[in-house]
Amino acid sequence: MDYNFIIEELGKPAVHSPIIMSKNLGDKAANYVTENERFVRLSSFIMPGEQPAVERHQVLERAGPREFIYFSPVLVHAGIVSCGGLCPGINDVIRSIVRCLWMRYGVKRITGFQYGYLGMLPESGIDLKPLDPDMTDDIHKIGGTFLGSARGGGKEVEKIADTIQKLNMNMLFVIGGDGTQRGTVEIAEELEKRNYKAAVIGIPKTVDNDFALIDRSFGFNTAVAKAVEVVSAAHVEAKSAINGIGLVKLMGRDSGFIAAHTALASHEVNFVLIPEVPFNLEGYNGFLHHLEERLVSRKHAVIIVAEGAMQDQLITDKKYDAGGNVKMADVGIYMRSRIIKHFEEKDIDISLKYIDPSYAIRSAPANPDDSIYCERLGNAAVHAAMAGKTKLIIGLVNNRFVHLPIRVVISHRNKVNPESSLWRDTIDATNQPPLMVNRFS
Secondary structure (H helix, E strand, O other): OOOOOOOEEOOOOOEEOOOOOEOOOOOOOOEOOOOOOEEEOOOOOOOOOOOOOOOHHHEEEEOOOOOEEOOOHHHOOEEEEEOOOOOOOHHHHHHHHHHHHHHHOOOOOEEEEOOHHHHHOHHHOOOEEEOOHHHHOOHHHOOOOOOOOOOOOOOOHHHHHHHHHHOOOOEEEEEEOHHHHHHHHHHHHHHHHOOOOOEEEEEEOOOOOOEOOOOOOOOHHHHHHHHHHHHHHHHHHHHOOOOEEEEEEEOOOOOOHHHHHHHHHHOOOOEEEOOOOOOOOOOOOOHHHHHHHHHHHHOEEEEEEEOOOOHHHHOOOOOEOOOOOEOOOOHHHHHHHHHHHHHHHOOOOOEEEEEOOHHHHHOOOOOHHHHHHHHHHHHHHHHHHHOOEEOEEEEEEOOEEEEEEHHHHOOOEOOOOOOOHHHHHHHHHHOOOOOOOOOOO
16 A cells, blocks of 8 residues: 655744754764654565665654754643553653653643543533643553543544643644544644644554554553463463363454464463454354364363454444444453353363453553653654644654654554464464364355
């Protein structure tokens, strides 16, 4: 697909940055990022042949501090909001944004909106929260979000734009998933219609790691680490019983990345069921048949099921939450019931332990790897806003921090490719059949 990676700007940067950096390579000092530093998104190509020539819109803009910025720091009023569900690392991002604005650029007016977009609506009556480095200094040590979070409110675009204008705010940092970022770009477009100059910057938050193009979203590594601990407990329970089964439901509405990575990291999972790979429960090549064979040969089994698995079969009447997401059926409870019923009908005694750690995982503080990532995302977001760039998301692509147009990133969701090396390696790690489908049933 030929994406357009050109980043929109509010105007020509003409203010010299207060951050003192070098302009010379090789002098052992940190350097400004120039507008000429670009990256090609694709890191590999098919041999034989050469990499095709690229045009300006096909290359990615490098994130980082510019020598000249658009806003005069003393005039800046910045806003921060976190929306949607919880995720490890939100507080790290908030802290990073506040510290970079205050300490690097000298911005002294920073406002936190509490409880997501709802906190930007006048009728909510939710107080604004002035922010400074002292207030946010230790928030990275706790999970959740210092500002509170909520779903909904993002469709009230005109009211949110009114709030930004009334507060004389000229930059807004939005921490959230794809639904939130749809609101982000709509807010930016509404401000643009009004000819109101404000930089609107997204920081990608989805524990499912399903943002398009971005290597990974923050909180994902922490979620996998916590999930591995749960799987380890499930394995102990399963192996300690005759025909013991550990069934673990993990997050992953549309994408099975947490499930796949957890299986690879734990080395103790025998079946991984994700939304992207179809499977039958019953039949000669169905999951329950293979689970039965596993118990005959090994006397125990550990199963991971992603929350989005089987939803096409389980949801009969679609309902939506405040964030516009389809309310899902509980596949974990359903799988537990079907497994128990199957072995009762076979007159085989089993000991099944079901664990659903979803909220415990997503509410955990960020681990060191995610904390580092969040710090750098927050810094890059501030540099982009101060340079007058807008309607962009900060992301890691091919291990480089870049600016990505929001519209491009939310154009589709990243999913596990069943024909990819990731899924092949997951199959190798679990030794489950490549496809548990009854082709001729």
